[in-house]
Amino acid sequence: MFDLQSYYKAHSVDEAVGLLTTHPNSRLLAGGTDILIKLRHGKSGFAELIDIHGLSELRYIKKDETKNILIGSGTLFTDIIESELLQNHMPMLCDAAQSVGGPQIRNVATIGGNICNGVTSADSAPGLFALNALLQIQGISGVREVPIEKFYLGPGKVDLQRGDVLTAIKVTEENYGGSFGYYSKYAMRDAMDIATIGCAVTLTTDAGRVSDYRIAYGVAGPVPIRCPQTERAVIGRQISPELLDMIAERVAGDVNPRTSWRASKDFRLNIIEELSKRATEQALQRAGGNI
Numbered sequence: 155m156f157d158l159q160s161y162y163k164a165h166s167v168d169e170a171v172g173l174l175t176t177h178p179n180s181r182l183l184a185g186g187t188d189i190l191i192k193l194r195h196g197k198s199g200f201a202e203l204i205d206i207h208g209l210s211e212l213r214y215i216k217k218d219e220t221k222n223i224l225i226g227s228g229t230l231f232t233d234i235i236e237s238e239l240l241q242n243h244m245p246m247l248c249d250a251a252q253s254v255g256g257p258q259i260r261n262v263a264t265i266g267g268n269i270c271n272g273v274t275s276a277d278s279a280p281g282l283f284a285l286n287a288l289l290q291i292q293g294i295s296g297v298r299e300v301p302i303e304k305f306y307l308g309p310g311k312v313d314l315q316r317g318d319v320l321t322a323i324k325v326t327e328e329n330y331g332g333s334f335g336y337y338s339k340y341a342m343r344d345a346m347d348i349a350t351i352g353c354a355v356t357l358t359t360d361a362g363r364v365s366d367y368r369i370a371y372g373v374a375g376p377v378p379i380r381c382p383q384t385e386r387a388v389i390g391r392q393i394s395p396e397l398l399d400m401i402a403e404r405v406a407g408d409v410n411p412r413t414s415w416r417a418s419k420d421f422r423l424n425i426i427e428e429l430s431k432r433a434t435e436q437a438l439q440r441a442g443g444n445i
């Protein structure tokens with residue numbers, strides 16, 4: 155049974171902000187693939203739902219006049235997979251979307267819900283970390299932009315205040331332009347399983363060298379993380395098989411995985427190293443280079 159007292163349908167973001175503010179014991183429902191499970195478990199800590207599912211003002215993928223790419227928070231994973239704009243500029247996000255659940259989940263789950271639930275295993279998070287994504291949040295006092303790295307405050311905790319709605323995810327041209335990325339996920343089963351480790355790499359190359367390199371992980375710590383020491387060590391280096399080995403050695407110093415019922419810390423560290431190589435190699439291939 156769902157332990158629910160009230161349900162409200164919001165017809166706009168403004169209305170959702172108002173409803174969240176006047177109903178402090180409420181939560182947003184987007185695709186419902188996380189929130190309804192929490193509600194069913196009976197330990198949700200809320201009793202009211204504000205439904206933003208299907209709001210057209212939250213479901214879009216577009217490039218604005220300054221070439222930022224904007225993804226509405228209500229965009230479905232299926233929309234992301236099918237988006238020509240994303241396939242051309244950020245195929246890494248399409249890789250990640252393709253790896254989420256099964257078709258039924260991808261047809262209803264939103265990228266906004268994936269980020270706002272605050273879990274380290276969210277498949278869209280590593281790619282958005284690597285792309286230095288900015289989150290646009292509308293609340294009682296207006297709209298603010300938060301870098302995704304600052305949005306995650308701890309396991310299941312994100313920087314959302316009462317009344318806040320994540321409206322869009324923005325990636326600036328300087329963060330996607332000329333770069334090539336790849337998302338590699340390892341899960342215990344091939345189908346319908348959350349990530350044991352997820353790894354996103356985005357890079358640019360110039361005359362046989364790596365001129366920019368960003369690598370991010372899910373499940374390598376309590377929240378998704380970037381690997382700053384590894385990134386610094388890679389930039390400027392010549393592309394070679396030895397470079398992949400160096401990356402795999404370095405990433406261990408940037409991550410902090412833990413043992414859980416899914417996998418031991420040592421096993422996760424092995425996967426972290428392996429995925430760093432796979433994601434980097436695939437990103438290099440997309441960049442037109444071979445190792």
Ligand SMILES: Cc1cc2nc3c(=O)[nH]c(=O)nc-3n(C[C@H](O)[C@H](O)[C@H](O)COP(=O)(O)OP(=O)(O)OC[C@H]3O[C@@H](n4cnc5c(N)ncnc54)[C@H](O)[C@@H]3O)c2cc1C
Binds near residue numbers: 190263319346347
């Ligand atoms: C069978 C199954 C398989 C799954 N497989 C995967 C997987 O492989 N990879 C993966 O990453 N996830 C997976 N999930 C988890 C889930 O589907 C995703 O996290 C999904 O993206 C959540 O989106 P949603 O729209 O359903 O969110 P909802 O459940 O509607 O909401 C999730 C949370 O975000 C909040 N929220 C939603 N939208 C907003 C917004 N715009 N502003 C502020 N807060 C908001 C809600 O209040 C809630 O707290 C799976 C779930 C199931 C049931």
